Amino acid sequence: MNDIAIELRGIDKSFGLVHANRNINLTVRKGTIHGIIGENGAGKSTLMSILYGFYQADKGEIVVDGKVVTIKDPNAAIASGIGMVHQHFMLVENFTVLENVMLGAEDSQILNTSIAKARVELKRLEKEYALEVDPDALIEELPVGLQQRVEILKALYRRADILILDEPTGVLTPAEADHLFRILGQLKDQGKTIILITHKLREIMAITDEVSVMRRGEMVATRPTAETSVEELAELMVGRRVLLRVDKGEANPGPVKFSVKNLTVRDARGVTMVDNVSFDIRAGEIVGIAGVAGNGQSELLEAISGIRKAVSGSVDLNGTPIDMTGNADPRDLRNRGLAHVPEDRHHVGLVLKFEESENAILGYHHDKRYLNGVFLNIDAIRADAEEKIQKYDIRPPNARLRTANFSGGNQQKIVLAREMERGPDVLIIGQPTRGVDVGAIEFIHKRIIEMRDQGKAVLLVSVELDEIRALSDRILVMFAGRIVGEREPDATEGELGLLMAGVEGRKEAAE
Amino acid sequence: MSNPYAKLPAWAEYGLIPLINLVVAFLVAGLVVLLVGENPLKAAYHMINGAFGRGEYIGFTLYYATTFIFTGLSVAVAFHAGLFNIGSEGQAYIGGIGVALACLWLDKTMPWFIVFPVAMFGSILFGALWAFLPGWLQAKRGSHIVITTIMFNFIASSLMVYLLTRVLKPLGSMAPQTRTFAEGGQLPKLDWLLSIFGLDIGNAPFNISFLLAILAAFGVWVLIWRTKLGYEMRTMGHSPSAARYAGISEPRITIVVMMISGGLAGMMALNPIMGEQFRMQLDFVQGAGFVGIAVALMGRSHPAGIIPAAILFGMLYQGGAEIAFEMPAISRDMIVIIQGLVILFAGALENMFRPAIGRGFASFGQRFPVAAQRGA
Numbered sequence: 001m002n003d004i005a006i007e008l009r010g011i012d013k014s015f016g017l018v019h020a021n022r023n024i025n026l027t028v029r030k031g032t033i034h035g036i037i038g039e040n041g042a043g044k045s046t047l048m049s050i051l052y053g054f055y056q057a058d059k060g061e062i063v064v065d066g067k068v069v070t071i072k073d074p075n076a077a078i079a080s081g082i083g084m085v086h087q088h089f090m091l092v093e094n095f096t097v098l099e100n101v102m103l104g105a106e107d108s109q110i111l112n113t114s115i116a117k118a119r120v121e122l123k124r125l126e127k128e129y130a131l132e133v134d135p136d137a138l139i140e141e142l143p144v145g146l147q148q149r150v151e152i153l154k155a156l157y158r159r160a161d162i163l164i165l166d167e168p169t170g171v172l173t174p175a176e177a178d179h180l181f182r183i184l185g186q187l188k189d190q191g192k193t194i195i196l197i198t199h200k201l202r203e204i205m206a207i208t209d210e211v212s213v214m215r216r217g218e219m220v221a222t223r224p225t226a227e228t229s230v231e232e233l234a235e236l237m238v239g240r241r242v243l244l245r246v247d248k249g250e251a252n253p254g255p256v257k258f259s260v261k262n263l264t265v266r267d268a269r270g271v272t273m274v275d276n277v278s279f280d281i282r283a284g285e286i287v288g289i290a291g292v293a294g295n296g297q298s299e300l301l302e303a304i305s306g307i308r309k310a311v312s313g314s315v316d317l318n319g320t321p322i323d324m325t326g327n328a329d330p331r332d333l334r335n336r337g338l339a340h341v342p343e344d345r346h347h348v349g350l351v352l353k354f355e356e357s358e359n360a361i362l363g364y365h366h367d368k369r370y371l372n373g374v375f376l377n378i379d380a381i382r383a384d385a386e387e388k389i390q391k392y393d394i395r396p397p398n399a400r401l402r403t404a405n406f407s408g409g410n411q412q413k414i415v416l417a418r419e420m421e422r423g424p425d426v427l428i429i430g431q432p433t434r435g436v437d438v439g440a441i442e443f444i445h446k447r448i449i450e451m452r453d454q455g456k457a458v459l460l461v462s463v464e465l466d467e468i469r470a471l472s473d474r475i476l477v478m479f480a481g482r483i484v485g486e487r488e489p490d491a492t493e494g495e496l497g498l499l500m501a502g503v504e505g506r507k508e509a510a511e
Numbered sequence: 512m513s514n515p516y517a518k519l520p521a522w523a524e525y526g527l528i529p530l531i532n533l534v535v536a537f538l539v540a541g542l543v544v545l546l547v548g549e550n551p552l553k554a555a556y557h558m559i560n561g562a563f564g565r566g567e568y569i570g571f572t573l574y575y576a577t578t579f580i581f582t583g584l585s586v587a588v589a590f591h592a593g594l595f596n597i598g599s600e601g602q603a604y605i606g607g608i609g610v611a612l613a614c615l616w617l618d619k620t621m622p623w624f625i626v627f628p629v630a631m632f633g634s635i636l637f638g639a640l641w642a643f644l645p646g647w648l649q650a651k652r653g654s655h656i657v658i659t660t661i662m663f664n665f666i667a668s669s670l671m672v673y674l675l676t677r678v679l680k681p682l683g684s685m686a687p688q689t690r691t692f693a694e695g696g697q698l699p700k701l702d703w704l705l706s707i708f709g710l711d712i713g714n715a716p717f718n719i720s721f722l723l724a725i726l727a728a729f730g731v732w733v734l735i736w737r738t739k740l741g742y743e744m745r746t747m748g749h750s751p752s753a754a755r756y757a758g759i760s761e762p763r764i765t766i767v768v769m770m771i772s773g774g775l776a777g778m779m780a781l782n783p784i785m786g787e788q789f790r791m792q793l794d795f796v797q798g799a800g801f802v803g804i805a806v807a808l809m810g811r812s813h814p815a816g817i818i819p820a821a822i823l824f825g826m827l828y829q830g831g832a833e834i835a836f837e838m839p840a841i842s843r844d845m846i847v848i849i850q851g852l853v854i855l856f857a858g859a860l861e862n863m864f865r866p867a868i869g870r871g872f873a874s875f876g877q878r879f880p881v882a883a884q885r886g887a
């Protein structure tokens with residue numbers, strides 16, 4: 001028997017002038033977990049999209065199970081036993097789990113009989129792979145971790161032997177990620193082959209058998225995971241040594257620049273998401289907010305940046321009190337020196353259909369230097385964008401490219417460049433490195449610390465506890481809408497974990 | 512993968528796909544003609560000949576096109592801000608009041624080139640005011656613009672019946688219309704423009720509001736892509752959440768954009784009132800506001816697409832009338848069916864052939880990678 005699941009030979013793909021994949025060769029062995037890493041824009045997603053039939057390669061062959069196949073669309077991929085779990089799930093929100101799993105794979109025209117069959121099959125799969133989900137739950141009511149499980153079930157239901165996961169942990173909490181890895185381990189034990197794309201080298205080290213590294217469209221190395229190290233992988237990816245630790249000096253906090261006072265925020269359904277929160281940030285200090293996703297951090301960020309109305313509370317920005325219950329205007333806040341890198345760059349921080357240069361002025365489009373009277377000064381806008389592209393090494397360096405065509409990490413740099421280059425007094429950052437490669441993480445972390453050292457007040461929200469601990473000068477822990485504790489950055493992971501789970505906090509609050 | 516369709520070169524996106532859609536629409540229309548036992552080739556001949564066969568026919572085609580450029584621009588401007596203004600019909604109708612008042616006031620004392628700008632101002636003012644109300648209702652009260660603008664079309668229609676039977680009608684006249692304007696209320700024809708091409712305009716009412724329409728198209732392009740307001744509109748149209756983040760006030764943009772859209776619709780009234788009938792009649796808009804929706808869809812909301820789309824619909828109107836005249840078995844309603852098919856294929860089903868064309872390009876690219884790359 002052949003023990004090669006997939007072999008790619010000489011795959012080549014260009015989008016216009018962007019050469020996304022160059023003569024790629026890749027061999028994935030059956031029954032292994034194969035990691036693929038590479039900088040943002042290295043071409044990982046493109047390669048997997050070719051394997052899954054979303055794009056056609058310009059050149060090259062795909063060999064599945066020893067046979068050369070043409071994969072002209074995702075149906076052909078599924079027929080060859082290849083399934084994919086997308087970074088952005090492709091589920092019908094108001095369908096049940098069962099309906100989603102069988103959608104498009106109904107094996108009879110009569111829906112009732114196929115529903116009954118599907119239910120039996122789904123139960124079997126759930127048992128076999130320990131992937132419990134309630135088949136009758138609506139997708140929109142499930143947390144992301146479970147939605148992802150449904151995506152996996154969908155692939156298994158279609159008898160996939162090879163499963164591709166593109167950055168599956170980007171949206172998961174650490175506990176959910178652990179659970180996912182246990183599932184992947186189980187799938188591997190059952191003989192499935194898994195291809196895993198991720199930016200988190202720790203994950204690569206923890207669960208893969210082999211790892212391949214891409215750089216600027218090329219496959220530069222493949223290593224057995226046991227024979228490599230995080231440092232070596234980072235260097236292979238970026239082409240130079242990468243500082244994986246954050247190098248930061250002592251903080252030099254000055255006077256209070258930004259304070260939040262008794263802020264309460266409710267969501268659309270009237271559930272209290274932020275509950276009477278108050279804190280200060282000083283000039284030259286990074287305050288990190290740690291917490292499991294969904295404990296009010298997002299609503300807090302939206303309220304203090306003026307996007308969402310608060311029920312009560314105010315902020316003090318540079319000594320000016322601003323009421324947050326009325327129409328706090330994001331424009332006004334910006335003028336007073338507040339910059340905001342939102343968590344959701346796709347829907348909030350960027351307009352994906354705009355050219356890069358148009359996004360580089362979003363929110364600052366009133367600035368005189370981008371205007372001639374009521375007209376846009378296109379030359380000035382583009383020149384400004386080019387400058388930021390240079391400075392932040394945004395790739396490809398094309399200010400006229402549609403923002404949707406930049407890779408995730410480069411999109412994040414577009415937002416960061418816009419907000420940081422303004423020299424704001426207060427910088428609010430949500431998930432600065434979500435979906436961003438190690439080289440860019442190093443760069444972004446350096447910038448954040450630079451901002452601090454220039455005397456800015458920085459508020460950092462991240463679900464990555466490591467990131468919070470590495471960057472913050474003080475850590476606030478949020479649980480169920482409240483700040484349940486404050487710790488020094490050298491607090492242990494365990495200690496913070498307990499606070500984040502709401503265990504310690506309750507005691508502290510009671511005291 | 513944010514875009515489910517492969518990106519096509521611009522000439523395919525804006526040239527090939529609309530063309531294929533159009534050809535299919537005409538093929539299906541041909542089948543309908545066959546169905547009623549007439550010869551589709553003959554119908555096609557009358558359509559083309561009726562629209563372009565003579566200078567006079569071309570004049571009529573462009574006269575209709577002028578009207579559709581205004582209403583198409585009106586719908587397109589609102590589209591860019593994510594607003595679906597179905598009220599261009601009513602706004603054009605009310606815009607007519609501005610035109611009529613200016614003409615009734617000045618036509619006997621002033622030459623056309625004084626009356627025209629005043630009437631233009633009036634049409635914009637009245638059209639914009641009529642669009643302001645739905646805009647305001649959405650911005651402040653959350654009443655959806657699609658619903659309110661439809662209702663405002665009905666209100667406009669009743670209001671005009673009242674005005675034309677009671678207020679603006681000259682004493683003693685039986686027809687629901689204003690008096691006929693004197694010379695000052697009549698726009699000069701563009702006979703000289705056609706005669707450059709050796710064409711004779713004949714009786715066609717093709718007049719200088721066509722030039723105004725072209726100017727308005729350019730103005731809309733500048734507005735959308737070259738002004739701060741246009742930038743804010745597009746941001747809101749693509750992503751309301753990003754607009755909120757950028758501090759762009761949704762109520763303000765909604766109201767302003769609706770007024771611009773209404774003003775453009777109002778300008779349409781200049782063409783029939785001052786260019787053809789020289790008085791304001793009941794129902795002078797004749798559905799042009801709705802055709803504007805199709806024109807905007809087909810023209811991809813881009814002025815450079817709206818002008819050819821408007822000419823196409825001008826051709827359908829003019830050529831269609833000719834078919835109905837020459838081939839009695841094909842009634843006016845059949846022409847409406849054909850127009851409907853064009854709207855269906857060009858608008859609602861515009862993506863139908865896209866995947867196939869995308870695949871065609873992909874395999875072409877494999878065989879001729881260099882050529883394809885340059886094309887992209």
Ligand SMILES: Nc1ncnc2c1ncn2[C@@H]1O[C@H](COP(=O)(O)OP(=O)(O)OP(=O)(O)O)[C@@H](O)[C@H]1O
Pocket residue numbers: 015016018019020038039040041042043044045046047395396405406407408409410435437512518
């Ligand atoms: N549809 C497209 N049109 C034009 N360029 C594209 C398109 N899709 C991807 N690209 C470009 O191809 C290159 C590879 O992109 P790809 O998404 O494969 O990167 P990636 O390795 O997955 O990056 P990330 O880690 O940020 O997800 C990038 O330069 C990107 O801008």
Ligand SMILES: [Mg+2]
Pocket residue numbers: 044045046166407408
């Ligand atoms: Mg990717």
